[in-house]
Amino acid sequence: MKGIITALITPFHEDGTINEKGLKEIVRYNIDTMKVNGLYVGGSTSESFLMDEKQKQQLFALVKKEAGETVPLIAQIGSLHVEEAVRLGNEAKQLGYDALSAITPYYYKFSFQEIKAYYQRLTEETNHPMIIYSNPAFTGAQFSVDDYGELLAFPNVIGVKYTDTDLAKLAKLKQMHPDKIFFSGADEMLFPFAVSGADGAIGSTYNLIGKEAIQLYEAIQASDLKTARDVQSQMNQVIDYLLDVGVYQGIKHVFKQKGLDAGFMKFPFRELTEEEKKNVEKILGIIEK
Ligand SMILES: CC(=O)N[C@H](C=O)[C@@H](O)[C@H](O)[C@H](O)CO
Numbered sequence: 001m002k003g004i005i006t007a008l009i010t011p012f013h014e015d016g017t018i019n020e021k022g023l024k025e026i027v028r029y030n031i032d033t034m035k036v037n038g039l040y041v042g043g044s045t046s047e048s049f050l051m052d053e054k055q056k057q058q059l060f061a062l063v064k065k066e067a068g069e070t071v072p073l074i075a076q077i078g079s080l081h082v083e084e085a086v087r088l089g090n091e092a093k094q095l096g097y098d099a100l101s102a103i104t105p106y107y108y109k110f111s112f113q114e115i116k117a118y119y120q121r122l123t124e125e126t127n128h129p130m131i132i133y134s135n136p137a138f139t140g141a142q143f144s145v146d147d148y149g150e151l152l153a154f155p156n157v158i159g160v161k162y163t164d165t166d167l168a169k170l171a172k173l174k175q176m177h178p179d180k181i182f183f184s185g186a187d188e189m190l191f192p193f194a195v196s197g198a199d200g201a202i203g204s205t206y207n208l209i210g211k212e213a214i215q216l217y218e219a220i221q222a223s224d225l226k227t228a229r230d231v232q233s234q235m236n237q238v239i240d241y242l243l244d245v246g247v248y249q250g251i252k253h254v255f256k257q258k259g260l261d262a263g264f265m266k267f268p269f270r271e272l273t274e275e276e277k278k279n280v281e282k283i284l285g286i287i288e289k
């Protein structure tokens, strides 16, 4: 499991239920057109923290049904409610997901020992490959290199989705744990992360620029750093437009312009204004060149 993995968006109907037809279209687009190396389902990008347990199960089942065996699938099951996370993990395993991932428990400022106990329980009770999801900007949980080492020592922990900007830490982690998988989580920094030892990346923007990300990655493997840097600059023009309006909202609007049924946001996320839509449509001029 490596390379470029899309953190999938979820198309909703206006009433907050999943738009199944739209979801299928987005899954197909990622697999057939972007040709990404895998899908990360139920992350922030899927708006999964706004879903109840039943809806998360439905999302995992629908994506598996459409994707089949074509690409590796990762189910993000992290929830403050550990029993729910365990149930979701076992369900995803049963469905045939290749790995699980869980955001660090958030909101309360849990100690590292508490966070470690959470992963110990989750990995023991699901007994399936686990990718730690670290996103300090969203959760407040900051890990040292030694903390990561303790989590990576659990038998089922195969790697980290590292949504952090500390490159030196990532480079050190990869050096200390060469057999573990490190995914870069900041799409705007794919180039520096890939040259610093990341095995791949999991990100929201690959719904739209997965092809470019793969091109960047291949250029690095071929030691063509000039091409890789140029592709990153082009990607960052797209990412800047997305960040201006809200990444997930922006991705959905661009998909709609391309004729895909990307649906609505889940409440309380709002839809874009006409002016925001016009701005984000500038992306079409970049990705369709
Ligand atoms: C919190 C979040 O959604 N992070 C994503 C993945 O880790 C990224 O793909 C960002 O959306 C992207 O890098 C834009 O900043």
Ligand SMILES: CC(=O)C(=O)O
Pocket: 007, 008, 042, 043, 044, 045, 046, 163, 185, 202, 203, 204
């Ligand atoms: C990519 C990402 O951060 C997510 O969907 O969780």
